[in-house]
Amino acid sequence: MDELRKKARALLEAGEVRVVIGYGGGTGDRARAIFVREPERADELIFDGRCRQNLAIYLTRREVKELGKPAIVATLPALKTVLQLAGEFQIAEGGLVVLAPGADGSLIEFKTFADIEKYLAGAASPIDPAEQAEMDRVRAMSPDERWKYWLGQISRCIKCYACRQACPMCYCPRCTVECNQPQWIPVPSHELGNLEWNVMRAMHLAGRCVDCGDCSRACPVGIPLYLLNRVLIGDIESNFHQRAGMKAEVDYALSTFHPDDRENFIR
Amino acid sequence: MKLGFYPGCSLEGSSREYNESVMAVAAGAGIELEPVPDWNCCGATAAHNMNRELGLSLPARILAKAEAAGMKEIVVPCAACYSRLKVTRHELLEDEELRRRISAIIEYDLRCEPEIINVLQFLDSRVMPAIEGRIKSPFDRRVACYYGCLLVRPHKILKFDRLEDPRSMDEIIRRIGGDPIDWAFKTECCGAGLSVSKTELVGRLSGRILEDARIRGAEAVIVACPMCHSNLDLRRGAIEKAMNRKYDMPAIFITQAVGLAMGIDPAKLGLNRHMVPVKFRERPAGKVPAGPESPAAAGEV
Amino acid sequence: MSTDAHHDKATASLAGAILEQTGVPVDKCYQCGKCSAGCPLAADMDYPPSLILRMLQAGGPELEEKVLRSYTIWVCLTCETCYSRCPMEIDIPVMMDYLRHESLRLGMTSPRAKDIIRFHRSFLDSIKYTGRLYEVGLVVDYKARSMHLLQDVKLAPKMYFKGKLNLIPETIKGLPLIRRIFSRSSKAGGEDAR
């Protein structure tokens, strides 16, 4: 933590960055995102087990962009987000400083995207056992049970779009749900519209989702959105051997192809 | 250095000079060869010709014994045994169902761990580095390196040397001071398994090999397979009958040639066991070998 | 050519069985003849390798029987020259193995191949009884089977004096397993490995 604060202060003092996007203490035992713009406030930065939010979400926010060059405190998913955003031309090499604090208080500063790529290539992405258990449970269901399961989940959706708001890859200034010519997604919240919204959200993230899980955590009614994301992540990996957020260049499963891609379902 | 070793039946019988020379050369290079415990016959041509399961199970049991003994590499001097072991290993690794079936037959869950090494690989990677600079009496003879079929074919499985016109044995001969000739019968078949049952065919096939070596002025044919050796040596009568001429050119195992260069006693290399006496032409003046006791100068050994 | 020739591929053909059992695609052969050109024993065969393939392609009971009764399949040395040069990468040696097994199973072995088969049997017997090849036993057994009693009589004493012949067979410890391997293999097909 000291390393992080020292570094943040130095960066701000030297004028290398204008803002450090990091975690600060929140109400109760929660951490919240803070935007440190003055060197003297660097000591407000914390880093511990509470710091889960993917701060890379702020990199594409207009309000944050206007603050000037940022430094970002990055967790593993945030590192992937940085690469994915770079591959989608939303951030550029040299346009930000990436700081990854370790649990032991150490600090890695990534100079280039290539360094992040190298780091991620060797890093494991653990999956929460409870979430994996839920995945296995749903997979083991019959199609009809799965339909009932999801209908149950989706009927609780209130279309508040908190999932979209929390997602670092949902940076479009005008989302398709706001498109009314044609009206792809019905405005009111009902099962059909909710279903369409959730399918669309998952598909729009297919090949782009870095699996940070912020969408599920943001959902006020607790829909396990991570399941949808992970099904696609798994299919992409097993079919196309690609994974989002591993490269700082375009490597999008849905805009590439292999002549020998699977087609056992096609007559 | 300790390596697994599969001599095979011929090396214990009709080609024991091959075994003797392999052992002598290995000892000279400080390598210990540890035989696969209680090894059995690989089945040779007969097994795979007559019964597919048997053709795979016999080599598989050898692999099993080696694997159980923790051997990582097995040196297999006999080219035929090498081929059977290598092909079996390949087939079992390629086909999981077959591996399970054969494992059931040999009562051992074979993982096919041991790598199979032929005599040329053994000499090239283990012996030569150890004896570099210790060549006492260069084997400066003009010889024809004969590889036969099974060291290089099927290339898709063995992946050893070049399929047509292999070079590894020539290279070893060159390193011990010899002069390998460029000739056309390096990998032509000698008749192999028909030695006993169709001796006349073997006479013709082996005869063509000796004839080409003779035309090109080879003093000896160097071999790396006991079957090739017995056809070129034991079957000299059939050869001479088929070709209608006499051949006094000896057939020598590559390990014997290396052993001679290392200065090992010819008797320890089993050179006296050949049917065709190992005799070389008297050297023209000025071409005296480096070693004082070169067997070459001494006529028959 | 018989009316059975060029019969429907869908019916159970020998070529179909070869493909199914060994994965060797007989249909791929386009009769370039490179295998026959390089085969060291093509001239000694009743049908050179490419002709065997053609007969299998044409198919039909008559031609298939000719293949199984051929001398070719027994005199083939498995030298692998054909396979290594085949432009279509047809594994002829593996196919030959299968044809031999079928020929044995159906009792169609060529009379000209008697000696070769006798030798193989003697060879396998030696393994079955000792676990290894007992050369003297092999030759004696083969001579008895083939009645070629005088073959190599001059060679044997010479070999003995050169120390090349063991007069007492060596028996391996794992012999019971070898026997079991023999009996299991013979159940699996091909030669009943007596």
Add this chain to the structure above:
Amino acid sequence: MPEFEPRIVAFVCNWCTYAGADLTGTSRIKYSPNVEVIRFPCTGRIDFMLLLKAFAEGADGIIISGCHPNDCHYTSGNFHARRRWILFRGLLDFMGIDVERVQFSWVSAAEGAKWADVVNTTVEAVRKLGPYENFRKIDRAGAV
């Protein structure tokens, strides 16, 4: 009660399957009238959302068909489509949406007979599955 007549929507590309279906017509090969075609330039153009819309509007089955691999008029639109369907199909299946009701096929401009066969087998398969009740029953009024 009359037999259930499924409604099938077919999304096809202009250059192969649409032309193939034209050939079915010129060859006067009869097939079930339960299918209706919407023409696209290429399977690459077909938005996955249209499939959901078709089900929502009462389709009992869907056919998606285009050029065989390597025959795409636009060289690779069908390859992109194939990837899209691999993923979309997996997602639908995971959500319990009946992927049996979606038939993907490659029908070339020369395969008039194949088109008739694809239509007929799909109609029969969907007839067996019955009306897509799951989608018909889904609430679309919403809590206002």
Add this chain to the structure above:
Amino acid sequence: MSRIGVFICHCGENIGATVDCEKVAAAAAKIPGVVHSVDYKYMCSDPGQNMIKEAIREKNLTGVVVGACSPRMHEPTFRRACEEAGLNPFLCEMANIREHCSWVHEKGDPTTEKAIDLVRVIVEKVRRNKPLVPIKVPVTKTALVLGGGIAGIQAALDIANAGHKVIMVERSPSIGGHMSQLSETFPTLDCSQCILTPRMVEVARHANITLHTYSEIESIEGFIGNFKVKIRKKARSIDMKACTGCGLCSQKCPTRKIPSEFDAGLGTRPAIYVPFPQAVPNKPVIDRLNCTYYLKGKCRLCEKVCPTQAIRFDQEDEIVEADIGAVVLATGFEIKHGDFFPEYGFGKFKDVIDGMQFERLASASGPTLGEIRRPSDGKKPETVVFIACAGSRDPAKGIEYCSKICCMYTAKHAMLYRHKVHGGNAYIFYMDIRAGGKMYEEFVRRAIEEDGVKYVRGRVSRVYEREGKLIVQGADTLLGAQPVEIEADMVVLATAAVANDGAEELAQKMHVSYDAHKFFAEAHPKLKPVETNTAGIFLAGACQAPKDIPESVAQASGAASKVGALFSQDELTREPVIAVVNRSAPPLYSTCVGCFLCQAACPYQAIEREEIRTRDGKLIKTVAKVNPGLCQGCGTCVAVCRTKAIDLQGFSNEQVFAEVMALLDRSEPDAGI
């Protein structure tokens, strides 16, 4: 409010017998916005078309739906009719109630109901159609011809003779290609150089052709009619203007033992050289990899002897830029060399040669002045074995295809050999004789019947050398696959024709696709044999697949005619069915977020980057832009775009969405909406 006219065609009995057309027209009339709905016997006839035109004028229609046959059949007809009546043609669509309905279903209510559905769908589509204007792009009437072999020469001359400018780029120091190396040509046996060199000279002299030899393409960008190309002119070390081509430098050059490319390695050349006497341009080049001066820093003998001081040791590569409208790729082929035939000893035995080497031996301008002498000792070979299919039709060697030219040239080689070496034996080992071509079969028969060439049907397994002879081990498959062994003095391999080295790189540079063997791919195997999938780039000759001279020339003329057709217009008109990135008011400017994931999906590299800037030049955002010249309208980008920022004109999101909604909605429309 739309004013749509619906016109239902009976197509005689074709539709009318199965579909109740009157009922369809009546149902269509009830659809909101449809102000006119009629049925008629033959809509495509003049009276039928006039009905449409009159309705457009009288009812002031904003859209037309013709329920008739397939749009693939008559869409142009009806769109033209609409245009003639003053309606934008893209406001007219067809409902296919014939091929997709009346012809494939039985007569009855379900069929009529389906026809009504189909019409309703198209009405909903047309309601959302936008008037579109065909796209015009200017055409630069200069063609780039890449490759100066016979195909390139033919294409260049044809284009130039049609009055257009041509820039020809050739990689080697002279044009002429493989054909200039050939001795005589089948099936007429006329001398290759005699018929080629006049064409080469014509290229050099033609006022419309600019020739760049010893040059390569550095880069190309743009699209049909509007390419920009950079050409790297490699340093020749010669001042081409000063040089008179006297040849003194080559005579005096001390480095003389360099294997001659032109003689396929059988002859030698100096370091400063003209590839062959008839070269165009006939001026030397210094081979810097072998020149003593470049290797060791001294010599400069050529400089001393040059009477015009034309040697330029310090010359550098030069980049030439040009605007061009079309490209003809004619980069040719190569024959397989190297360690590819170990069983035939190619590269090991001097007297085992390839077909091109034999051409040089047989050529009057070759190293032996046309006498057949074997390379090892210069002896006349008494027996020559020719091996066809050396590497071709050989999946084990990775070449499954037939090289197509070998059967004929091998017959020619054997024939030439028999003409030149009386009493010599010529054997050809072959698998099949493929002599499909005018006078080709006759030519092969002549080789066999008149010239006594012995054909043996079988592939050779091995060639080895024994006492000065080459032993050829083959088999005669027509004699029961009996082994055949021939003692030959020379063996000629008809080695496989393969793509030129660098073909893959060039294809990537040009954005044309290529096959597994790196031959360039035509746009359609039958109907577009000279086009590539990139508009404006055409193919000629063996760069597409192995070809003989007549075929290469024919294809070159075909490519030239395509270029001519393209250049006959000042502007290109293209269907406006293309993708467009939307624009909106500030502060959004466009819903495009500039993620460029569509870019990789586009098969035509049609998606570019566009920077939106304020008036004073400040960058606001970077968005995608579709190049209308390159876009072919597949719409793959549209399906990839999350924000629906790209749409496809003619198949817009609104249109296809409405079609789906309308198709399934069979409820009676409320009248009067």
